[in-house]
Amino acid sequence: MDKDEATSKTPDRQTPRLRERDWWPASWARAIADIGSVTPARREAVLRDIDEGSSPTTVYYVLLGISELIAGFALIVDSDATLIGANVVAPLMTPIFGVSLGLMRGDLKLLRKALMAEFGGAILGGALCYLLGLLPFIGDPSPVLLAQTRPTLIDLLVAALAGFAGVLAMIDERVSPALPGVAIATALNPPIAAIGLCLASGAYAGAFGALLLFFANVLAILAVAAVLFIVAGFVTRAEIGSITGLARRFAAAGIGLLLVTVLLSNHLANLVHKLRTERAIHTVLDQGLSEQPNTALVSVDFSRGPNGVDVLSTIRAPRVMSPETVKVIQDALSERLGEPVQLFMRCVLTADVSATGSTNVRPYLSLNGRVAEAPLSPTMRLLQQAEQVARETAGKRPELVLKDVDLVKLPAGPVIVIAIESPRTPTAEEVRRFEARLRERLQEPSLRLVLRRTASVDMTSKGRILFGEAHLVDADAVEAQARDAAEKAVRDRIEALPHLFAPAVDAVKRDNGWDVRAEVVGPRVLTPMEVRDIEQRSAKELGQPVRLSVWARTELKVTDERYEPLGD
Incomplete structure (x- = not known):
């Protein structure tokens, strides 16, 4: 047991x-x-549903009109979610099955009303979307709208699979026909809306493409449904009649399906060729732009003309691309594509900056939702590291502003060009020390440094800033009066000398006296002995030690009578 x-x-x-x-x-x-084992009761129920669903009633046209308007709005605003909602409402599945059964069984009554429902509804939906397209809020065509005007063989295969799913759902009572009905509406609803919108915009080529997509999907679903209805036993041998009669009934649909397949195959071949060309253009542009600092490719558009390929690329860069650089990339494109290329670069002036300085970041997120950094070439990595070192140094010098870092490649080695803004010119020794630091940090013994200085002048209502404390630190009335007295004493002693002027004098109180800086202009430079004499005379007047530093400049206005400072 x-x-x-x-x-x-x-x-x-x-x-x-x-x-x-x-x-x-x-x-x-x-x-x-299960397809071939449908019970007679279920077969009768399905045939009754198809007959009722193929009737062009008022409710049918209202639902179809609403669905097409929703689809039109979805194509305008580029909303996939709204387009799905339109497909849920569209009652387009059953009339196609009615056309298929009418052709197979020779049922002219069913065929007539199913054709009226399917194509009459399509004409109504296209007309409503045409009126929608005339409204003033229509802008540039969205990607989802453009997709409806460029059919390929893949769309035909998708429609065939949708028809297969729809017939299975109609036959099997355990499956709701609403789900495959959405799939079939996805193949038919958006093209109808696209036809109306394109006609309203005067885009007749686009309207033809959408019309071709609609007919291709109708014929594909029709053919698949016919085969499955025969397999499921919905059409008897007597209803089919002779092979000649069946061929005659399906002749128009078969010829149309064959022509559409040829056209869509050609469209698919053109699409594949276009994708390969676009990928090649992207590759060449990425390689060319990888040598440009902080430059990223945003988009590429191209078209073929009588003289070759015209390419319009939009890039983000910190400066306008030079014609020489565009010519180099254009020649590389011509060599890669094997035909003449005319390259146009639309430069959007931007700069990607991280905490350590400039960086190269692509203008989009990767598929995993993270910021994707563009791959850096060795040259750009060297430039980025050099900028980081320069920013570290500039951060310790508040009077120095780092403006730009560039790299020039020479046969003798790389040259880093650093543009700064500073009130004084760095000495050769300072440049030499910084160059040695760059070589050590970047491990580039052949690297050379060029420092490009832009003179800066910091002014307040008091005048040129020589001591920041004298301009930007609050002082009480007694301290301010003492500072003014110190500055006046030094200025009076300087301007007592012939043809010398002191347009700016700053004094700061220290524990052991006054630190004074003076900007002195004149036809000559003060001697150290004269500076010492001014210190002693000013200290005697103030009763406190004075240490004077003079910034001497030969910058005067000379007339036939006298010398005058430029400030006057």
Whole structure:
């Protein structure tokens, strides 16, 4: 007894493992078998549903009109979610099945009303979307709208699969026909809306493309439905009649499907060629721009003309691209594509900056939702590291502003060009020390440094800033009066000398006296002895030590009578 029970239970324990391993072929076989084993009652119910659903009633046209308007808005605003909502409402599945059954069974009444429902509804939807396209808020065509005007063979295959799913749902009462109905509407609803919008915009080529997509999808669903209805036994041998009669009924649909397939195959071949060309253009542009600091490719558009390929690329860069650089990339494109290329670069002036300085970041997120950094060439990596070192140094010098860092490649080695803004010119020794630091940090012994200085002048209402404390630190009335007295004493002593002027004098109180800086202009430079004499005379007047530093400049206005400072 126990042995028999064990033996009888063995297949039950193995069956789940077999089904789990072979679930997909078993499921497909079971689904195909179900098509041919439809009960007579279910067959009658399906035929009744198709006959009723193919009737061009007022409710049918209202639903279809609403769905097409929703689809039109979805194509305008580029909303996939809204387009799905439009496809849920569209009652386009059943009339196509009615056309298929009408052709197979020779039922002219069913065929007539199904054709009226399908194509009459399509004309109504196209007309409503045409009126929608005339409204003033229509802007540039969205990507989802453009997709409806460029059909390919892939769209035909998608429509065929949607028709297969729709017939299965109609036959199997366990499946709601609403789900595959959405799939079929996805193949038919958006092209109808696109036809109306394109006609309203005067885009007749686009309207033809959308019309071609609509007819291609209708014919594909029609053919698949006809085959499955025969397999499922919805059409008897007597209803089919002779092979000649069946061929005559399906002649128009078959010829149309063949022509559409040829056209869409050509469209698909053109699309594949276009994608390959676009990929090649992107590759060449990425390679060329990788040598340009902080430059990223945003978009590429191209078209073929009588003289070759015209390429319009939009890039983000900190400066306008030079014609020489554009020529180099253009020649590389011509060599890669094997035909003449005319390259136009639209430069959007921007700069990507991180905490350590400039960086190269692509203008989009990667598929995993993270910021994707453009790959850096060795040259750009060297430039980025040099900028980081320059920013570290400039951060310790508040009077120095780092403006730009560039790299020039010479046969003798790389040259880093650093543009700064500073009130004074760095000495050659300072440049030499910084160059040595760059070589050490970047591990580039052949690197050379060029410092490009832009003179800066910091002014307040008091005058040129020589001591920031004298301009920007609050002082009480007593301290301010003492500072003014110190500055006046030094200025009076300087301007007592012939033809010398002191347009700016700043004094700061220290523990052991006054630190004074003076800007002195005149036809000559003060001698150290004169500076010492001014210190002593000013200290005697103020009763406190004075240490004077003079910034001497030969910058005067000379007339036939006298010398005058430029400030006057």
